[in-house]
Amino acid sequence: MPPLEFEPLRSRAMSAAPRPPTAPQRPSTPPPLPARLLLGPGPSNVPRSVREAMAQPLVGHLDPSFLRVLDDVQANLRTLFGTQNRMTLPLSATGSAGMEACLVNLLERGDDVVIGVAGVFGARMCDVATRAGARVTRVDAEFGTVLSKDAMEDAIARVQPKVVAFVHAETSTGVLQPVEEIAATARRAGALVVLDCVTSLAGLPLALDDWGIDAAYSGTQKCLACPPGLSPVSFSDRAIDVVTARATPVQSWYLDVTLLAGYFGGERTYHHTAPISAILGLAEALRLVLAEGMEARAVRHREAASRLVGELALLGFEPLVRAEHRLPPLTAALLPERVLGWQDGAGASGEAALRRRLLERHGIEVGGGLGPLAGRIWRIGLMGDNARTENVDRLADALRAEL
């Protein structure tokens, strides 16, 4: 078990006793939040019309007017995922819960799963699958590279797994993994294929059906340009058949797709109360994506990323990932000496201090590295509405001012 990472009772955050619940307080209105350009690994900035859609007065989660919105959301998610999967829906939790939903529905205790790990999110899949009682065969690749097709093929041939899982767009490294060959190998071996599309959905065209993917998940706070809180997921009919034929119940009631089907399928019966406002925001975000067109949107993401790599090179940053495997919505860059040794003049130094300076003085958020890449790279997101060359220029200007 990992150690608890919080302080014991009555420490810092508990030094003031809770206020008594009986007397009315006069809490002051909090100060407005600072304006931020969110160029980290997500969330990205959310267009005004999406925020206004979320702020509409509520209707019920079974109200016919809301169910029409939900119909549209599910249809438009199918379009973006490139699938006809009936069970395509916005799960009522964040992207990590989408990962868990895909794995715990398909895996029973003792099942074999082969997982490709070329970053933090591949490793997270292994943790989730292990907790579900699966036997995990892990195929590692160096962070910043793609998975080896041969290594995946060898593992699949050796293990004959029920499920093969890997990450399309590795948010910890900025690698875009080629999907088709590994997925085809897995399907030839009779395995179900699970794909992490957290940082690819709505940033590049997806084709779950053509690729032969059985379960995929994403998040709303990346290229969809919504707030975090929902996880678009999609299950193929083949996957649903496997879930229906399980010998044991899905370990999670909340994520059990056979129960979710009651609400997100044709019946629209109560399972849990769907996050109405977040779904209203997602509906508007999907409308914006389709109005732009997925091809144009992908071009915009590629052009912004290309300009970013060029600007970073002028500042001494080196891309972590080879050009042909870069994920346009998220660029990982190795930090030059002048960033690693940067000093703020008040005693703080290093890349984290510079990130804080960018945030506080320039209102720009960029992301640090995760896992073995912590302190070595920055992760710069140009996702959704933010994938614009003028945002690259703003970041480059801020960096030039500080370096």
Next chain:
Amino acid sequence: MPPLEFEPLRSRAMSAAPRPPTAPQRPSTPPPLPARLLLGPGPSNVPRSVREAMAQPLVGHLDPSFLRVLDDVQANLRTLFGTQNRMTLPLSATGSAGMEACLVNLLERGDDVVIGVAGVFGARMCDVATRAGARVTRVDAEFGTVLSKDAMEDAIARVQPKVVAFVHAETSTGVLQPVEEIAATARRAGALVVLDCVTSLAGLPLALDDWGIDAAYSGTQKCLACPPGLSPVSFSDRAIDVVTARATPVQSWYLDVTLLAGYFGGERTYHHTAPISAILGLAEALRLVLAEGMEARAVRHREAASRLVGELALLGFEPLVRAEHRLPPLTAALLPERVLGWQDGAGASGEAALRRRLLERHGIEVGGGLGPLAGRIWRIGLMGDNARTENVDRLADALRAEL
């Protein structure tokens, strides 16, 4: 396994092929949602300032400005729960996931749990605990009544469970369960106590610490008057100690409180991306609750419920629950013959048709019965901002017009 409740591929919702992802669409702006007075079992209507708080431009989930908001949210949730529990936080999913979080953290495979079942949500606890591999001893009470202290005591003495779980405010029956004696019995037997506070938090004063509760969960869409999407949860230090000492990992990565502690404890390190906008809304909702004062808010809920029971009696509805056990935020009423036999003049009849008429003609949502009470009761919520006598009058006027 329950059967899948959705139609096969290419049926109704699939008859139109997905739109191709390549060409820009010109989806029309959807029509505005109808105005609704939400007097069902939740969601309730959300005050404008809460909706505006959700619509603020985003900041990052690790931004210092957001972490200050999160500090306030956690402190104010402690106040409303009546606890000093450090691990008190808004879980990034709806109330049902809060239930699952409490149970799967505390229960390992083979552990004994005694669960009081006097409604649908007690029964749901049994399902969740069973899926976690626990041995469930179920103590049933008739829907509409409280749990028997003696029956719970007998079961606890017999089973010597690790966990005792029951529902404070049963959203399916409108029963307010007395907590203290059962909780004291459980603690004397060395058990951890889990309490469902979904429809009580912010509607009546809670005192988790005084009552001896080890894990509690709620939802935001009831008396807190937020949209659905978050589940306030609280774990005692005693509960955290038990989780830390588990022999096996918590089956859910997403709900593992020892991992959630990384972000919601003192370190504020990344676990998953918190639903920023929903938490901004919750912060404002908590500010409104504390500005009103919990006592005044509870009085308002009681007065509204009292007027509702009186108005319903005039119309022939009979309360399902004895006066001393009624839950002010949610009134369950047995339907009179004139409701059961109501006809809309266009061929539809029965209580569901009348509910639809209330919705479509009067803009008022009320809830039907769940489980064995489906078709026999209505559930009328006067929760959060909606707990006002003028809303009762509006519903009564609408009913008089239709009956």
